[in-house]
Amino acid sequence: MTDLFNPVVAxxxxxxxxxxxSHRGRRARLLRSRIIIALCVxxxxxxxxxxxxxxxxxxxxxxxxxxxxxxxxxxLSPNLALPNQxxxxxxxxxxxxxxxxxxxxxxxxxxxxxGIYTAENENRTASAIRLMAQTMAxxxxxxxxxxxxxxxxQQLGFGYSALAGSFxxxxxxxxxxxxxxEIAVRNxxxxxxxxxxxxxxxxxTVSLKIVLPTALSGIVTGCILAISRAVGEAAPVLFTxxxxxxxxxxxxxxxxxxxxxxxxxxxxQWPSLRAMVFGIALVLLFVVFIASFTARFLVGRxxxxx
Amino acid sequence: MTNSSxxxxxxxxxxxxxxxxxxxxxxxxxxxxxxxxxxxxxxxALFFWSIISKSLPIWxxxxxxxxxxxxxxxxxxxxxxxLGTLQTSLLALVLAxxxxxxxxxxIVFLIPARLRLITATIVxxxxxxxxxxxxxxxxxxxxxxxxxHFYPFLNSLGLTFLGSPDLAxxxxxxxxxxxxxxxxxPVFVSITREVISAVPQDxxxxxxxxxxxxWQVIAKTVLPTARVGxxxxxxxxxxxxxxxxxxxALTIGTVSNVQWHLFYPGTTIASWIATAFGExxxxxxxxxxxxxxxxxxxxLGVSLLSRWFIxxxxxxxxxV
Numbered sequence: 001m002t003d004l005f006n007p008v009v010a011x012x013x014x015x016x017x018x019x020x021x022s023h024r025g026r027r028a029r030l031l032r033s034r035i036i037i038a039l040c041v042x043x044x045x046x047x048x049x050x051x052x053x054x055x056x057x058x059x060x061x062x063x064x065x066x067x068x069x070x071x072x073x074x075x076l077s078p079n080l081a082l083p084n085q086x087x088x089x090x091x092x093x094x095x096x097x098x099x100x101x102x103x104x105x106x107x108x109x110x111x112x113x114x115g116i117y118t119a120e121n122e123n124r125t126a127s128a129i130r131l132m133a134q135t136m137a138x139x140x141x142x143x144x145x146x147x148x149x150x151x152x153x154q155q156l157g158f159g160y161s162a163l164a165g166s167f168x169x170x171x172x173x174x175x176x177x178x179x180x181x182e183i184a185v186r187n188x189x190x191x192x193x194x195x196x197x198x199x200x201x202x203x204x205t206v207s208l209k210i211v212l213p214t215a216l217s218g219i220v221t222g223c224i225l226a227i228s229r230a231v232g233e234a235a236p237v238l239f240t241x242x243x244x245x246x247x248x249x250x251x252x253x254x255x256x257x258x259x260x261x262x263x264x265x266x267x268x269q270w271p272s273l274r275a276m277v278f279g280i281a282l283v284l285l286f287v288v289f290i291a292s293f294t295a296r297f298l299v300g301r302x303x304x305x306x
Numbered sequence: 307m308t309n310s311s312x313x314x315x316x317x318x319x320x321x322x323x324x325x326x327x328x329x330x331x332x333x334x335x336x337x338x339x340x341x342x343x344x345x346x347x348x349x350x351a352l353f354f355w356s357i358i359s360k361s362l363p364i365w366x367x368x369x370x371x372x373x374x375x376x377x378x379x380x381x382x383x384x385x386x387x388x389l390g391t392l393q394t395s396l397l398a399l400v401l402a403x404x405x406x407x408x409x410x411x412x413i414v415f416l417i418p419a420r421l422r423l424i425t426a427t428i429v430x431x432x433x434x435x436x437x438x439x440x441x442x443x444x445x446x447x448x449x450x451x452x453x454x455h456f457y458p459f460l461n462s463l464g465l466t467f468l469g470s471p472d473l474a475x476x477x478x479x480x481x482x483x484x485x486x487x488x489x490x491x492p493v494f495v496s497i498t499r500e501v502i503s504a505v506p507q508d509x510x511x512x513x514x515x516x517x518x519x520x521w522q523v524i525a526k527t528v529l530p531t532a533r534v535g536x537x538x539x540x541x542x543x544x545x546x547x548x549x550x551x552x553x554x555a556l557t558i559g560t561v562s563n564v565q566w567h568l569f570y571p572g573t574t575i576a577s578w579i580a581t582a583f584g585e586x587x588x589x590x591x592x593x594x595x596x597x598x599x600x601x602x603x604x605x606l607g608v609s610l611l612s613r614w615f616i617x618x619x620x621x622x623x624x625x626v
């Protein structure tokens with residue numbers, strides 16, 4: 001044992017010296033610490049200001065716009081005689097619903113099954129899929145629009161259509177669903193699988209009747225998040241759906257979408273159209289927040305279960 | 307009990323050393339899975355191939371001008387878009403990192419535990435807001451306010467090289483950068499928060515026991531340990547910023563010239579594709595596809611870097 005570990009041998013003078021060293025600059029250090037901590041809290045407040053400002057503006061300016069006609073009428077263009085004639089966005093609502101429906105139809109089966117494959121296989125194909133899913137998830141959404149335009153509109157000759165737009169959205173959604181499904185399936189305890197196999201069930205029976213139901217809420221959460229992203233995305237559908245002022249919904253028809261209505265009306269010269277933009281934005285925010293809370297609720301329920 | 311178990315029917319599948327093990331057995335199910343992943347890989351490969359092949363004529367004819375030229379029409383020059391993308395996303399990144407680092411530290415270490423969950427939820431809700439909503443907010447709410455208050459304020463600080471508020475008109479590079487910063491802030495904060503809270507408690511307590519103040523613990527123990535992961539978060543946010551389209555298209559003004567005065571309009575690759583596409587001829591579209599390839603390279607490069615940083619942070623923490 002050295003003296004270092006045995007402070008009893010230190011005399012009072014030495015002890016005072018040690019104390020002096022440890023207190024040296026303590027006040028200054030504390031002051032500096034408190035100033036910087038205050039700065040961090042200020043940063044937190046600065047980060048929250050945009051959310052508060054944004055939600056306040058959108059709600060305050062959006063609510064007055066949301067009348068029954070907003071949801072049921074087709075858009076009208078204002079003119080000098082009727083500067084406040086804006087109509088509604090029923091075409092965009094129908095269009096967005098159609099786009100979400102078709103894109104889910106394309107992306108959910110492919111995404112979920114691919115996710116199950118990567119979760120249950122540990123080979124080169126699975127890691128290639130994983131790498132591709134991560135790469136595609138990071139690709140800018142405007143590129144999905146370029147892709148769908150080149151492939152569906154031009155190559156396959158569908159032109160501007162709901163099909164092209166929902167294809168672009170599906171390309172955007174699939175990687176999200178693949179990653180979420182893989183995580184959900186991996187979280188299913190191995191013992192459940194082994195119990196099924198021990199009872200003589202075939203692998204696909206185990207996968208379909210044991211693993212999938214257990215992972216279902218995780219998979220549904222992933223799909224909800226993917227859909228809520230697709231609803232709000234404007235870039236992939238900007239030059240693929242064509243935009244229609246009619247109640248179109250068939251796959252081959254040009255359709256409109258809520259984000260596109262926002263994009264076009266926000267640049268309009270008419271104050272009445274610019275005011276309507278806040279209403280559409282409020283509808284989008286509402287849909288996205290509902291989806292986000294549902295996903296959160298499902299995740300919470302799943303965690304409580306396991 | 308022993309009797310009944312002896313009477314169990316003997317199944318082929320339970321024979322030890324049977325020719326087919328359950329894991330490799332081919333069933334209709336494995337074919338369904340194979341169809342799904344082949345579709346996924348096929349579409350993804352087609353995604354890269356079709357954008358690259360559509361832009362090939364441009365790369366063969368004028369690859370140099372595409373990267374260093376400035377005009378759009380005769381020869382196609384992408385320099386204003388490339389520089390604009392770098393300008394806006396780097397400026398947005400600086401703003402987001404300064405505010406986001408403080409926010410993440412405050413969420414993890416400083417605010418009461420009860421508030422922590424609420425703040426984290428709010429930050430994640432911010433990430434879920436569609437980018438078009440940010441764009442609308444930037445164009446219709448933030449732009450008029452910046453024109454009348456923020457630009458003159460910056461000028462009065464002596465930052466006159468940014469431009470003059472009298473010549474500015476709402477959309478500008480600075481506005482787009484600020485909107486982008488608000489958009490990428492949640493991405494940066496949520497990953498930084500995770501990385502910081504993964505720093506082992508032992509290290510923090512060891513630092514505290516040596517008499518370090520709270521700031522010293524953060525600056526000398528937490529941040530150095532989390533450094534690589536924070537870099538990853540920053541690059542992920544940067545990748546998001548470079549690829550952002552509609553929010554920037556609404557707020558930057560999309561004017562194709564190299565612009566260093568941040569009060570004036572500029573353009574980025576993504577927003578230029580979005581705005582120019584409407585009135586494009588088929589050759590224009592080839593050039594836009596070439597811009598798309600550039601965007602792909604930039605943003606996939608940045609997001610690969612970010613993934614590399616984040617996985618290195620995981621390995622680093624596994625060692626500690």
